[in-house]
Each structure stands twice: as C-alpha cells, then as structure tokens.
Amino acid sequence: MDEFMAARWQMGVSLGFHIIFACIGMVMPWFMFVSEWKWVKTNNPVYLDLAKAWAKGVAIFFAVGAVSGTVLSFELGMLWPTFMEHAGPIFGLPFSWEGTAFFVEAIALGLWLYGWGRLSKKVHLYTGLVVGIAGVMSGVFVISANAWMNAPAGFDWVNGQAENIDPVAAMFNRAWFHQTHHMTIAAFSATGFAVAGVHALLYMKTKYDIHARAIKIALAFAAVAAILQPLSGDHAAKMVAKLQPAKLAAFESHFETTTRAPLVIGGIPDVEERKLNHAIKIPGALSFLAQGDFNAEVQGLEEFPRDEWPPVMFTHFSFQLMVAIGMFLALLGVIFLIGTFKYKHWLTKKWWLILLVIATPLGYLAVEAGWMVTEVGRQPWIIYGIMKTRDSLTPMPGIQYTFYVIAAIYLMLTFIVIWLFSRQIKMLHLKYRSND
C-alpha cells in the first residue's frame, strides 16, 4: 500500500468509525427524552427503567464518539495539511459553531446522566431535549463543512490561493441543504431500526413489556424517517447531477452522454469496455430523476478526462446498496404505520419481529455506503474542481504504519463496545427477572 492509499484508508476508517457513534449521539437522546417524558406523563416505571437502561449504553457510545471525534479533528491536519491550510479559514465557520454545539451537548449530557435526583424532574427532562437538539446541530454544522468540499463556494481561487473569502457563503454552499437533511434523516432511520431490531430480538426471547415499548418509541421516529429518506435521496441525486455530474455518472455507471438516460438497477460495470453488464434498465428514468424530464440529457463519464473519474465500481455498488436498503426500510416504515393505525395485531407477529431483527444493521450499512458514494465519488478531488486529494497529502512518510495502528485500535474498540453492550443487556434482564 502506498502512502497515499494508506492516508485515504486511514481517513475513511476513522470517519466510518466515528459516524456510527455520531448517529447514536444525535438520535438516542431523543428516544430517551420521549421515554422519560412518557414516564413523567404516565408514571409507569417501565419508561423510567427504559430511559435509564438506554442511558447506560449511550454513555459508552458517547465517550467513544467523543474520543474518535477528537482524533478526527487532529487527523485532518495530520493527513491533509495542505488542504486544511487552505480550506480551514474558508469552511471553518461551521466548525466554530460546532464547538458551541459540542459544548452544550457535553454539558447537558453530563447533567442528564448524573443529574437524576439532583435536578428537578422537569429540568432533567428538558436537559435531555437539549442534548438531542445540540447533537443534531453538531451534525448539521459538520456536514455543511463537508458539503463545501463537494460544492466549494465563498472564495476566489487565484494562483493556488484563496482570496475574497466569504465564510457565510461557504457555509451555505449549494450542497449544504441536501446533505444535511439527508444525513439527519439517515441518522434517525439507521439508529431507530438498530434500536428496534435489538429490542425485537430481546422481546422474542423474553416477552418483557419494556422491549415492546422500546420498539414503539424507536420505530415512531424510524418509520417516518425511512419513508422520507427516498424523497430526500431523490433531492440529493438531483443536486449531485447539477453540482458533480462525474459523481452521478460514476454511481449510475453511466458512461456515455445520452438523452432518455435509463435508471439502472444492479449490474456490474466494466470500466475498460465502458459498459454496464447485467443491469435492469428503466428507460428515461435517470433523465427524469436527475433533471425532471424523461428526455433530458445526462452527462456520461466520457465527458471527463479519464484521470478525473472517481472509482466507478466502488461508488456504483455503494449507491446500489444504499438505495436497496433505503427501499426496504421505507417498506418497513409503511408496514409500521399501517400496523399502528389499522392492524394492531401485525406488530406483535413473529414475521414482523423477524423483519425488524434483519433490519438491525441495515441502516448503518446504508449510512456507510452513502458516505462512500459521497466521499469516494468526489475523488480525485479533495475540494471538488479545485484541489486534488493527492496534492494535499502530508509529506510524512510511513502513513501505512499509522494506518495499521489506528485501524487495529478501532477494530479492538468495536469488539469491546459490542461486548460491553451485551453485558448491559444481561444486566437489564437480571433486574427484570428478579422483579418477576
């Protein structure tokens, strides 16, 4: 592995690790808030137990999210110093606001986790809400920074230097809106299905009421999010068609510029021959999705110099995976809503619980795949159209080794966190068994 690949891998692994914890950090406070709120409303102690049981797990995830995020804020400069030196002042505004959001979140979290009995019931309840809002805000800020890498704005690039910097224009760049709504919805959908899936498994085993209630809270959020996701994704795709046609062409494996471009499902791209084999093609659908007109022209990869193509195979498969999961989760969302309002008995059926268990990891898988589309699909650019990723690499040799070390640590942490998590569940069950 050469230095450059190692650096890209290290960045990808670190971000791919952090994003899981970030999603949990954004979404779980909302679930805990609802549970605690129901407890305050109904006085049913099950909701209090649930909020506290979640909180214990979440405290662990939060800590890992915080340390991996801290590592990231250094890693950007350790791996891509040239990029950061130019980009820092331009896309730094959302990061400056994010600092505040992190603070508020960390303070509120400390108060919430350790404040039982020290804060009044009401203050405690709303502190939970503060954690949730601040978490989503930090997500939105950091993503608008990332969006700027995809749709650079707010500066003039003169002889390799940025001039006339306008941080506000940079923050509200053209990719800002679709990336933030799509990501925020994704976090709710992924975390909601993961939580519901875990509790569905436990419910099948134990039939404890607490799990049934947990599933309901999680799915109430996740179902809505999952149904919105394809809409939001459609908007994202339209924006990508405008802003980064090469990325769109890559994830659709669309090699030649055509009118009435087909939407492809599945298929294996053959990059040398510039064709896509074995795909199902829906004529005109891509033109419609990208431009809102079945006969519109969609640029193919041939429009771009060969060395500016993103890795086609990888982005193609990632995109297909994300969309497939998106459709599946949206279907589950619809079933849940119909079940809630019409056929209540569906939601206790075994097939339904099994579907939920199957869906447990899928949302996160789609999140990772979506980020592959976004980040790998931007290659070879680190700032789209402005700076190449390769040109911003650190001069320090030996990145392979730092990559191995970081990857090994994160792999190990992953196993430990899973193990700790299963111990938390066991502890919860011990408590319930002794209550019976």
Added chain:
Amino acid sequence: MTEVIFAILTIALLLYVILGGADFGGGILELFTRGKASEVVSRAIAPVWEANHVWLILVIVILFVGFPPVYSTVLTTLHIPILLALIGIIFRGSAFTFRHYDIQEETPNKIYSSMFRYSSLFTTLFLGVSVGGIILGEISTDYSKGFYEIYIHPWFNLFSFSIGIFLIILFAFLANIYTLVEIKDEKEVDRFARLAKYMIAALVVAGGVVFAAAEINGHHLFLEFLQSPVSIVFVVLATLALPILWKNLKRNRQNLLRLVAGFQTTMIVGGWFAIQFPILVNLKDAPDITLQNSKAPEQVQFYMLIALVVGVLIILPYIGYLYKVFKFSTVSEPPQNANKDSGEM
C-alpha cells in the same frame, strides 16, 4: 481583532490545562497512589470530563480557522508525538467510561483501571512533549531533509521530555488539590496533604530542570524569561502563592485551595505565553510563525469572533451551572457505586 481571538485561544487552552489537566491528573494520581484515590477521582471526573475536553477541540478549531499555518505545520512536523497523545486520549476516555459503566467485576475493572491510569500518564507526557517541540525551535519546514531531522529531532530531546514531565507533575498536583477538597476522612486528608507537599517540591525541581534542559538543547529560555517582565511577575506571583497553599492544605478551605491552584496554573501558562508572544511556533531555519504572519483574512476572523463570543456567552453560564450542580453542591454524597444501584446512573 486578532488579539481578541488570541485571547480566547489562550483562555481556552488555560481552561483545558486547569480542568482537563485535573482529569488527566486524576489518572496519574491514581497511578501514584496505587488506586487509593480512584473512588473520589471517578466521582469528581465523571460528569465533567466530556465538557472539559471540548476546550481542546476549541483550541484546535481556532487554530485551523484563525491561524492555519500553525495547525498544518505543527501537525505535520509533530505528527508522531501528537499521534501518540491521541492514542492515549482514545484509551483514556474509553477506559474511564468503561470502568464507570460496565458491570462491576473484578478482572475487567482492574484492566480498565490500569488502562486509564497508564494512558493518563502517557497522554500527558506526549502532550507535553508536543508543546516542548513547539517551543524549542528545532522544527524545520524544509521537508527535503531526512526523516529524523524533520519528524523526530524537533521533539525527541531533553527539553521536550522535561516539559512532559513537568506537565505530569502539574496535572497530578491539580488533581491532588481537587481530590483533597472532596475527601472527608481525616486520615486520608493528611495523606493527600502530604502528597501535595511532595508534589509542590517536585514541581519546583521540574521547573528548574526545564530551564536547564533548554540550555542544554541550545534554547536560551532563561534569558528570554529575564527579558520578559510580564513572565517574571507571573512566576513571582505563582511562587508567592505557594506558602498560602502550603499553609492551607490541611485546613479544609476548599474553595481557597482550588482558587490558588488554579491561579498558579494560570500564572505558569501565562508566563509561558508572555515569553512566546507574539511567536506561536518557533522554527529552525525560517522566520518563526507569529500571530501576524499566520492569521486568516479579516473576514474570516470577524465571523469566527462572532461565533466564539456568542458561544462563550452560551457556554460559560451553562458550564458554571454544571459545576455548581456537581462540584459545589451540598448533596455531594451520591451512592458509592453507580452500577449497583439503578436509582443512580
């Protein structure tokens, strides 16, 4: 405007040293006392450590937005010690949380504890070494030189490590003072008061070693110190505060002790900044990176300043509240073991 941003940077760094430093020190103290302090340390750190370490993130963000060459140069040339510190941060934060939240069982608990303690020491050492590298002035940006010259030499020296060791003692001392304040048992108070005295002595010695090491490594820190009236005043004040501290160690004057220890740390960091100012990074074979030659354009600073000021206005009262609830509250006797009692998180 640049000065205001720099002032906020300084304050953030200072708060990180005082608050985050005490957290690191907690782990080091546990190590020194073979776990004696661990209960108190855990209880004191748990609600605040996440908030405390955000100060570090704020410092980093201010650097890469406001003074980008500082960020990129330091992270390139001091890649190795900073990576080591980061690895320490990962282990420390996770081990601490695992210890707090996992089921209380002997073996895993022991592992978490020793991970937490050793990584506290390790992280502090390499944070200090990195700071040493920034001060010493052996950093070179001529990347065509050899690996050793560029990536090892600037920090792998006596001076940087002496800063690391100084920081270890400083942090342990801060934690010791905070811990002292939390302890109720008479005998234990004696014990930790004695420890604090040893640490004060060690701190003075280590401070001397830092100056000596600087001379050995060819950086005339002492001379620069003598030429900077502000830092002389600061160091004198820090020294004058010592007897106050010494006298009050045993008497349970909680807030006074905290205040004096915080004050001394402020003076030490302030003294360092006064020597450096307006240089941010000392370079070997190029003009040093200063406040003026590294600052981002006006417009950028302006918007960052707004964000910082609004942020500070939101954060400070809120953080004050957090501390009020957990550090200065009268009901500071929560159940001994968080996990056995489901009534307390």
